[in-house]
Amino acid sequence: MNPVSRQTLKRMPHYLSYLKSLPNDRPAYISxxxxxxxxxxxxxxxxxxxxxxxxxxxxxxxxxxxxxIEDIEKYLGCGDTxxxxxxxAGSLGMxxxxxxxxxxxxxxxxxxxxxxxxxxxxDAHGKTIFPMPKLDDLCERLGVHIGIIAVPAQSxxxxxxxLIKSGIRAIWNFAPVYLNVPQNVILQHENMAVSLSVLSxxxxxxxxxxxxx
Amino acid sequence: MNPVSRQTLKRMPHYLSYLKSLPNDRPAYISxxxxxxxxxxxxxxxxxxxxxxxxxxxxxxxxxxxxxIEDIEKYLGCGDTxxxxxxxAGSLGMxxxxxxxxxxxxxxxxxxxxxxxxxxxxDAHGKTIFPMPKLDDLCERLGVHIGIIAVPAQSxxxxxxxLIKSGIRAIWNFAPVYLNVPQNVILQHENMAVSLSVLSxxxxxxxxxxxxx
DNA sequence: TAGATTGTTAATCGATTAACAATC
DNA sequence: TAGATTGTTAATCGATTAACAATC
Numbered sequence: 493m494n495p496v497s498r499q500t501l502k503r504m505p506h507y508l509s510y511l512k513s514l515p516n517d518r519p520a521y522i523s524x525x526x527x528x529x530x531x532x533x534x535x536x537x538x539x540x541x542x543x544x545x546x547x548x549x550x551x552x553x554x555x556x557x558x559x560x561i562e563d564i565e566k567y568l569g570c571g572d573t574x575x576x577x578x579x580x581a582g583s584l585g586m587x588x589x590x591x592x593x594x595x596x597x598x599x600x601x602x603x604x605x606x607x608x609x610x611x612x613x614x615d616a617h618g619k620t621i622f623p624m625p626k627l628d629d630l631c632e633r634l635g636v637h638i639g640i641i642a643v644p645a646q647s648x649x650x651x652x653x654x655l656i657k658s659g660i661r662a663i664w665n666f667a668p669v670y671l672n673v674p675q676n677v678i679l680q681h682e683n684m685a686v687s688l689s690v691l692s693x694x695x696x697x698x699x700x701x702x703x704x705x
Numbered sequence: 706m707n708p709v710s711r712q713t714l715k716r717m718p719h720y721l722s723y724l725k726s727l728p729n730d731r732p733a734y735i736s737x738x739x740x741x742x743x744x745x746x747x748x749x750x751x752x753x754x755x756x757x758x759x760x761x762x763x764x765x766x767x768x769x770x771x772x773x774i775e776d777i778e779k780y781l782g783c784g785d786t787x788x789x790x791x792x793x794a795g796s797l798g799m800x801x802x803x804x805x806x807x808x809x810x811x812x813x814x815x816x817x818x819x820x821x822x823x824x825x826x827x828d829a830h831g832k833t834i835f836p837m838p839k840l841d842d843l844c845e846r847l848g849v850h851i852g853i854i855a856v857p858a859q860s861x862x863x864x865x866x867x868l869i870k871s872g873i874r875a876i877w878n879f880a881p882v883y884l885n886v887p888q889n890v891i892l893q894h895e896n897m898a899v900s901l902s903v904l905s906x907x908x909x910x911x912x913x914x915x916x917x918x
Numbered sequence: 919t920a921g922a923t924t925g926t927t928a929a930t931c932g933a934t935t936a937a938c939a940a941t942c
Numbered sequence: 943t944a945g946a947t948t949g950t951t952a953a954t955c956g957a958t959t960a961a962c963a964a965t966c
Contacts, residue, residue, distance in 0.1 A: 569905055574908070587795075587800035599905065670743070678904065678907045692811060
């Protein structure tokens with residue numbers, strides 16, 4: 493097991509979800525060749541990636557699917573559940589609360605917060621929506637380190653500052669705005685505009701290529 | 706203006722949203738130094754990126770903010786609005802319909818589709834929710850080429866096939882599952898698990914580093 | 919002018935891929 | 943054994959960065 497590059501890290505969730513998507517009556521072993529073909533990657537790259545987090549495969553046989561899933565989950569830290577709070581119980585916040593895929597990766601949203609008194613006190617997808625002043629107390633009491641920002645752009649920096657004051661050390665920002673955080677806080681932008689731009693650029697190339705040939 | 710690498714393309718939306726976030730009383734010109742510092746990038750990289758899509762800046766002065774915004778928007782095709790349909794009017798679909806950032810990048814969601822008869826016929830965020838059989842007709846009539854999948858994983862492939870039959874050529878998939886599409890269809894996965902994994906990996910490294918020092 | 923800034927060329931770095939050896 | 947597969951070493955490729963020239 494070697495140190496893992498950022499590119500390799502990003503591919504790990506893909507391997508994991510592909511392996512988990514295999515039917516129950518699949519063979520016990522799978523080859524890097526098959527994985528590469530299914531995910532559109534290079535065989536050697538797959539082997540290097542898997543070698544970095546697992547004990548490796550058997551020549552002629554392949555990789556044991558179950559232990560590979562375990563190894564990737566262990567590497568990604570899917571076992572040790574991280575608690576998170578979400579700020580903003582609008583449509584995006586609600587969608588995130590209802591998203592079932594998070595628990596697969598060890599994320600558990602324990603509470604939501606919102607300034608809107610019409611929402612606070614209610615339950616949404618099994619999680620209580622608290623008023624903002626409760627943030628401090630709740631994060632400290634439950635030892636929560638991850639905060640998810642799902643508020644409009646103009647409120648995001650304020651929410652970000654409050655989260656950091658409440659002991660949050662990693663922030664997942666869904667608001668379309670840049671945030672300033674101190675060096676010791678991890679910030680991850682979920683920027684849908686990037687994906688969208690890549691998609692529409694590809695589309696326009698496809699359309700223009702079609703026109704010319 | 707040179708051909709643009711994939712990495713450069715991915716940074717474009719960041720430049721654009723940063724430039725747009727500047728206050729109205731900002732100076733008319735901005736230097737690559739400032740942009741690089743704000744976005745955590747290298748100066749030279751910023752200059753190369755901007756040179757690829759714009760007419761360039763002026764030595765000693767910098768880049769004209771307004772024309773830079775125009776150039777990036779033009780490059781990304783933000784002007785020519787792409788119509789899109791969305792399938793799945795659950796909480797994720799609703800969140801996407803209400804998301805205001807899409808129009809900035811030229812995406813306009815014109816209609817939603819769902820199998821649930823309790824939802825169809827209703828309006829959501831100004832868009833009508835149609836029953837699935839209307840998909841064919843509507844896509845053809847409006848010349849829609851982009852489809853957004855916001856249904857549960859198990860229905861995603863079926864929806865994907867229907868979209869392609871209806872003339873959709875680019876698919877933005879929010880379901881946590883791999884989809885099979887023909888060569889001539891562009892597929893973009895919005896995989897939140899990737900971001901989440903990167904975030905929690907960084908967090909665990911931060912916490913472990915803290916324990917050792 | 920002097921200095922801040924752009925833009926280019928060359929070097930470095932990292933990731934991917936190709937070729938081949940090792941293994942069961 | 944023969945052949946499919948893993949794993950490693952070296953080459954290639956692409957992107958980033960450093961050094962420097964050009965410009966206003």
